[in-house]
Each structure stands twice: as C-alpha cells, then as structure tokens.
Amino acid sequence: MSTASRPSSKPAPRTEPASQKKIRVLTLKLGLDGHDRGVKVVSRALRDAGVEVIYAGLRQTPEMAVEAAIQEDVDGIGVSILSGAHMTLIPRVLELLKERGAGDIVVFAGGIIPDDEAAELKTLGVAEIFGPGTSLATIVDFVNSRLRK
Amino acid sequence: MSLAASLLQGDVRALAKAISLAEDRDPEATQIVTELQPQTGRAHLVGITGAPGSGKSSLVDLLLQVIRQRGKTVGVVAVDPSSPFTGGAVLGDRIRMQRHTLDKGVFIRSMGARGHLGGLAAATREVIHLLDAYGRDVIIVETVGVGQSELEIGTVCDTTVLVLVPESGDAVQSIKAGIMEIADIFVINKADLGGAEKTRRLIQDAMALGPAPAWAPPILLTAAIKDQGGVELWQAIERHWEYLSQGGGLQDRRLQRLKQEVLALVAEQARDDARQQLEGDTPVARRLRQNPNGTLNPYALAAELMGRAR
Numbered sequence: 001m002s003t004a005s006r007p008s009s010k011p012a013p014r015t016e017p018a019s020q021k022k023i024r025v026l027t028l029k030l031g032l033d034g035h036d037r038g039v040k041v042v043s044r045a046l047r048d049a050g051v052e053v054i055y056a057g058l059r060q061t062p063e064m065a066v067e068a069a070i071q072e073d074v075d076g077i078g079v080s081i082l083s084g085a086h087m088t089l090i091p092r093v094l095e096l097l098k099e100r101g102a103g104d105i106v107v108f109a110g111g112i113i114p115d116d117e118a119a120e121l122k123t124l125g126v127a128e129i130f131g132p133g134t135s136l137a138t139i140v141d142f143v144n145s146r147l148r149k
Numbered sequence: 150m151s152l153a154a155s156l157l158q159g160d161v162r163a164l165a166k167a168i169s170l171a172e173d174r175d176p177e178a179t180q181i182v183t184e185l186q187p188q189t190g191r192a193h194l195v196g197i198t199g200a201p202g203s204g205k206s207s208l209v210d211l212l213l214q215v216i217r218q219r220g221k222t223v224g225v226v227a228v229d230p231s232s233p234f235t236g237g238a239v240l241g242d243r244i245r246m247q248r249h250t251l252d253k254g255v256f257i258r259s260m261g262a263r264g265h266l267g268g269l270a271a272a273t274r275e276v277i278h279l280l281d282a283y284g285r286d287v288i289i290v291e292t293v294g295v296g297q298s299e300l301e302i303g304t305v306c307d308t309t310v311l312v313l314v315p316e317s318g319d320a321v322q323s324i325k326a327g328i329m330e331i332a333d334i335f336v337i338n339k340a341d342l343g344g345a346e347k348t349r350r351l352i353q354d355a356m357a358l359g360p361a362p363a364w365a366p367p368i369l370l371t372a373a374i375k376d377q378g379g380v381e382l383w384q385a386i387e388r389h390w391e392y393l394s395q396g397g398g399l400q401d402r403r404l405q406r407l408k409q410e411v412l413a414l415v416a417e418q419a420r421d422d423a424r425q426q427l428e429g430d431t432p433v434a435r436r437l438r439q440n441p442n443g444t445l446n447p448y449a450l451a452a453e454l455m456g457r458a459r
C-alpha cells in the first residue's frame with residue numbers, strides 16, 4: 001500500500017477487511033491559477049498509494065478550502081500554487097483552520113514557491129512544501145508518515 | 150460533550166467526524182447512530198443513480214440550487230468508486246457542486262465505495278441517519294456510475310431518480326429488466342445534445358408493455374450544465390414524496406428499508422467473522438493451508454464457518 005506505482009502485473013483485487021481506516025486528503029488549486037497538471041499527478045499518485053483524495057479543482061478560496069476540508073473530515077489539505085499568490089493565500093488557510101478549531105488538519109503545499117518563502121510558510125505551520133521535480137514517492141511517503149492516524 | 154450531542158447542536162465538525170467513524174466501520178459509530186435514532190426519520194431521501202458520466206453530480210448541483218431557493222436544508226452523500234487494487238480513490242463529485250461550498254444549508258460528503266458492491270458504500274445508511282439527525286430536510290445520495298445490477302439505492306431512498314442520456318436507446322432496451330424498475334423518476338440529461346425526445350419515446354414504449362402502475366414514473370428532460378430542468382425535476386420529486394406519504398406506501402418502503410438494513414448488517418458481520426476465521430489460526434484456516442491447491446469443498450467449509458460464527 002505504500003508504493004506510488006502499481007506493479008506491472010496486476011494483483012488480484014483484494015477483499016477489503018470490513019474495519020479500515022483510510023487517509024483522506026483534500027487537494028486543490030488556490031486562487032486564480034490554471035496550472036493543474038502537478039496537482040492532478042499528485043492526486044493520482046496518492047490514490048495509487050491507497051489514499052482517498054477529494055479533488056476540489058481550480059479557483060478555490062481559502063474559505064472554500066477550509067469548509068470542504070471540515071465537511072470531508074480530511075487528515076490533510078494539499079495546496080497547489082504556481083501563480084505566486086502563496087504568501088497571501090496559504091497563511092489565510094492556516095488562520096481559518098485555527099478559527100474553526102481544525103488546526104489539527106495538516107497543510108502541505110507544492111508548486112512554484114521560492115526557498116525563503118517556503119521557510120517562512122513552514123514557520124507559520126505548513127508541514128512541508130514540494131517544489132518542481134519532487135518525486136511522487138517522496139510526496140507519498142510524506143503523506144503516509146505524517147497523516148496516518 | 151459527546152460527538153452525538155455536538156452533532157445535534159449543529160456542530161458540522163462533529164457530524165463530519167461521526168461520518169468518518171461510520172466509514173471506518175468503527176464500533177463507536179454504531180453507538181452514535183443508536184443514540185441519535187430517535188431524531189431520525191424526518192428527512193426526504195432522494196437517490197440519484199445512472200451510468201458513469203451521465204451527469205448525476207451536475208444534476209445534484211442543479212437540484213441544490215432549486216431546493217435552497219425553497220429554503221430547505223440539504224445533505225449530499227456522493228459515492229465514487231475505490232480502486233480494487235489499492236483501495237485508494239479520487240473522489241470527483243464535489244467538484245461539480247462548488248458553488249454551494251460556502252452555503253451553511255448544504256453539507257456535502259464524498260465517499261469511496263471501499264470495496265462495497267451495489268453502487269454505494271457500506272456506510273451509506275449510517276451516513277444518511279447521521280445527516281437526518283443533523284436536521285437536514287432533504288438528503289441526496291449519488292451512487293457510483295452504475296451498470297445494470299447496482300440496485301441498492303432503491304432500497305435506501307424514498308425517491309430514486311435514474312439519470313439517462315440521449316442515445317442510450319439500446320441501453321434502455323437491454324436494461325429495462327433491472328435498473329429501469331427501481332426508477333421513480335426518469336431523467337434524460339444532456340438534452341442539449343439532441344436525441345432526448347427519441348430516448349423519451351423508447352422509455353415510454355418500454356413502460357407501456359407492463360401493467361399500469363399506481364405511480365407512473367415521469368420522464369423529464371434536463372440539461373444540467375445549462376441549468377435547465379431543475380425546477381421541474383424537483384417538482385416531480387416532491388410529487389412523488391406526496392404520493393408516498395398519502396397512501397402510496399411510504400410506511401411499506403421504510404419497513405422494507407429497515408429489513409434491508411438489517412440484512413446488510415448481518416451480511417457484513419457474517420462476512421467479517423468468516424474472513425477472520427479464514428485468515429486466523431482456526432481449524433478451517435489450517436486445513437486450507439494444508440490443501441493449497443484449492444480442492445476442498447466450499448459448501449462444507451462455509452457450513453462449518455457459519456456454524457462457528459454463531
């Protein structure tokens with residue numbers, strides 16, 4: 001369950017045990033940013049690692065992200081930003097989560113975020129930031145280790 | 150405060166957490182649902198089913214618009230398939246209902262089927278009870294994209310809407326024995342693409358073959374992405390609800406539903422017990438391991454397991 005890619009010869013479908021905890025992650029694009037290739041690739045990789053991904057798509061506001069995360073009771077929010085608006089939008093997500101008593105939801109991000117700003121976001125509470133070229137295995141490992149209940 | 154008590158006070162996080170417990174098949178969910186049961190039974194349960202991509206989520210979005218204009222609150226349960234290989238899923242129904250995200254009168258929950266067959270998730274019934282106790286007037290359940298045999302929705306909801314698309318003419322002919330029969334309302338969505346009238350006639354012809362039923366399922370045309378047909382669809386759903394409530398068998402439907410729910414619980418428990426025995430350190434499991442070529446008699450094994458499972 002912890003590998004990112006599917007084995008080349010398909011295994012027989014598993015019979016799921018009845019009692020099962022699953023990691024749930026909300027992925028989305030914040031703000032006016034049409035670069036959705038990265039977030040789709042990541043969503044797909046997480047699915048293949050056994051995660052339930054709720055993909056909320058483009059043009060999400062911090063308010064929408066937090067409301068959806070609460071309704072879906074996700075363990076983490078994966079934000080994708082390649083537009084440059086990360087320093088205003090991501091801190092707002094953290095703020096709203098705290099306001100709603102949902103500060104335990106892990107926020108992580110990917111996209112074009114310069115190192116110094118990434119460091120600043122991390123001091124504000126973003127768990128991890130993944131830039132271009134990050135291997136999907138790295139992201140899957142992060143989700144498996146940080147978000148498992 | 151207990152999760153159940155918080156939920157009753159309208160705490161959305163408590164509701165969401167309780168749903169997760171049900172999804173994870175946590176025994177605590179059983180307790181919560183039991184505690185809340187006196188508060189349930191008020192909501193109108195509407196099922197939306199149909200082939201993959203027929204526009205179910207888009208129609209839910211359209212219905213939300215209409216229902217909210219009438220001041221009723223709504224809970225949506227949207228089920229998507231889980232991968233049978235990894236158990237993972239990308240749940241994509243919510244993306245079609247974006248415009249209602251910030252409306253406090255709308256609660257949307259995406260669920261992975263998690264290996265459950267029948268078009269729903271194993272926890273769907275529990276989630277409906279939770280939304281009902283939470284006080285939602287209308288609960289809409291969207292199934293996974295179905296073929297011909299995923300009919301469970303018909304045993305879960307008061308009103309079942311079957312979504313078809315134009316040109317599914319051949320499909321209409323071949324599936325009338327199964328899924329057509331659970332429809333209380335037919336919708337031909339994507340009517341903007343043309344051919345919807347022809348499809349309507351095909352459905353009408355198929356229905357005319359049988360005896361006239363007490364409730365003749367209406368056939369409606371919609372174009373969800375153009376915001377067309379939503380009001381008419383909601384009116385039809387409300388008419389069906391009135392029909393059911395006024396001597397049309399609402400009690401009977403709910404009694405059948407209770408029976409189905411009990412059956413499902415028994416089946417789940419039995420399967421769980423059996424699986425544990427098959428995989429645990431039991432006589433049956435040991436004999437299976439000693440006969441790895443699969444030549445043992447399945448009936449004998451099943452009988453043995455069921456005897457022990459009691």
Ligand code: B12
Nearest residue numbers: 033034035036037038078080082083110111131132133134
């Ligand atoms: C492809 C591309 C486009 C495509 C987008 C297609 C699409 N549907 O995605 C098109 C042509 C439409 C486009 C348009 C524009 N683009 Co462009 N685009 C790119 C380009 C070349 C590659 C992006 C990409 O898809 N990479 C492949 C994916 C797989 O990588 P990725 O997104 O980085 O994702 C990885 C990580 O970042 C991370 N990740 C990403 N998201 C997430 C989410 C989570 C949850 C996690 C865990 C990880 C994660 O994991 C992924 C795997 O490693 C980049 C340059 C670059 N090399 O990055 C510019 C780039 C992003 N674009 C840029 C610009 C300016 C634009 C435009 C404004 C150009 C214009 N003037 O019109 C428009 C804006 C469009 C819009 N509406 O937003 C700039 C952004 C500058 C900035 N932020 O300061 C870049 C950086 C180019 C540059 N050097 O100037 N673009």
Ligand SMILES: Nc1nc2c(ncn2[C@@H]2O[C@H](COP(=O)(O)OP(=O)(O)OP(=O)(O)O)[C@@H](O)[C@H]2O)c(=O)[nH]1
Nearest residue numbers: 200201202203204205206207294338339372373374
């Ligand atoms: N032309 C047209 N396209 C529509 C209409 N309604 C939905 N669609 C499109 O059909 C596609 C599927 O729509 P969904 O609402 O996601 O369908 P669905 O039945 O929920 O799909 P699954 O949940 O994946 O089975 C999308 O691209 C919609 O934009 C319509 O009335 N007309």
Ligand SMILES: [Mg+2]
Nearest residue numbers: 205206241242
């Ligand atoms: Mg859908």
